[in-house]
Amino acid sequence: MSEQTLYVSGHKSPDTDSICSAIAFANFKTQMGTSATPVCAGSANKETTFILNHFNVAHPQIVENWETFAPNGGDLFLIDHNESKQIIDGYKSMNVVGVVDHHRIGDFETDGPVYIHMEPVGCSSTIVANMYFDNNQEIPQTIAGLMLSAIISDTVLFRSPTCTPKDKATAEKLAPIAGVDIESYGLDMLKAGADVSDLTNDQIVRTDMKEFSEAGQTISIGQISVMDTTELLAKRDELVAALEALRSSNNYAASYIMITNILKESTDLLYSGDADAVVSKAFNTEVKDNGVFLENTMSRKKQIVPPILGAMK
């Protein structure tokens, strides 16, 4: 084992894919001969905690700032993100050697050529799992479990429009290795993540929050997925107030939270900021009380970010 390790990290406000894919990819690189260490930008959410416990995997080390964590620099591989605002702070002191992602490519730029593998699939773990398959690498049971969980999470058990045939086929190859039944394990996992009863309003609107920039403005979009939206929508005004506090303290042009109903496959999008015109244009609909109801909408990446950034142009 060399002293120099390759760090593998997902995005800020880490979700299941960012943590599980980082662990799975670091293990893949290590199996292929490059010592690699997964890290993450923050604590696992409830869903990811359920998964780490189920497969008895340790929580990766948390890195809040690269300059303090690795004062001498080092190699960094980005998983599940590429936009600068989603990368752990201080990353410019690191040598970014590669990206595996399934999102839009944002402001990512390098001086020299690096390895980049991006595919429009539903989950980064789908890409990582196929690296194991393509390179005839054995997949340990726990790693298969983490990658399967990430696919279930990102595709909401294959219900999301971001889910591709490749995601489903990959999950079906991973399930027997992981030793779980996709449907029953998947529902248990999603239920664990959908428990919002003990979250404060501030925590709710910051769930899986990401920043995006367009036309010189920065916005934030969070997403919280539940089995039933009644409880959250009952305190709609409080949530808009929490969004406004989040927005003004970060100087965002607007702050959004997607309240996604996993079973009905729909989303209530709430927001604060001067965004009525943007939302109205983005979804070609009238807006009311800082919110809009969107049927057949579960995917931030595919159904929310492109129209909103498009309307901001």
Add this chain to the structure above:
Amino acid sequence: MSEQTLYVSGHKSPDTDSICSAIAFANFKTQMGTSATPVCAGSANKETTFILNHFNVAHPQIVENWETFAPNGGDLFLIDHNESKQIIDGYKSMNVVGVVDHHRIGDFETDGPVYIHMEPVGCSSTIVANMYFDNNQEIPQTIAGLMLSAIISDTVLFRSPTCTPKDKATAEKLAPIAGVDIESYGLDMLKAGADVSDLTNDQIVRTDMKEFSEAGQTISIGQISVMDTTELLAKRDELVAALEALRSSNNYAASYIMITNILKESTDLLYSGDADAVVSKAFNTEVKDNGVFLENTMSRKKQIVPPILGAMK
């Protein structure tokens, strides 16, 4: 064959890799079930013409502007480039669906996720050839010849520091399929490309020219590879004057031409514009008469672009 084809294009001022990889990748996509058509941004240079003649392959259609070429839009796949300044004009009317490249990632941005495969190897055709291998696709003799030629061209017969073990191994797998001897065919091919006797000074400084942007400034860097630099360096002042005409007519901050000696593996870098300080800083050396001699330097991508853009910051 559907009416809608996927267009596959390399960069402006196309070199051998941009044309051969576009043809090879379009054939790969077609074999995989997606009808694809290679195009290119301009006429093949002497080296590429030698190759197309040798393998009896038609010159791809030239596209000068997408808006006039495909007024109804269509799908576009970029090979061997990603920076906006290197893409054929008018591409914003097209739907860019993917990128295969081996250069730095520049200002490439998409609204939604797309397919991107970038590797720090010496040649785009190395990536494309391995797609055939990984997908168990048969490689037609002519396509193997084009990809082998691209690898020989980009790596200058494996002499360039950009050449990786994967480039060499891929070339060695392609040669028997193409039915040529790498060394003798490669030297013939490079000689055909290195014949500069009938080029005007303006054509010389525009050879394989690419634009790059940093810190709000745009520069151009061309490269001409020869077996002997004596003839070109004898008219050094005329070439600097041609660079200045090129620079001022395009409002570049600076225009560079790499005069690369294939056999000695060195480069004379000439330039015009207010670039003395940048060049001096980039290569940590004194500059004289708008030029600098660089030993062991053949790669624009790896040895010229990163230090120059770094010094411009």
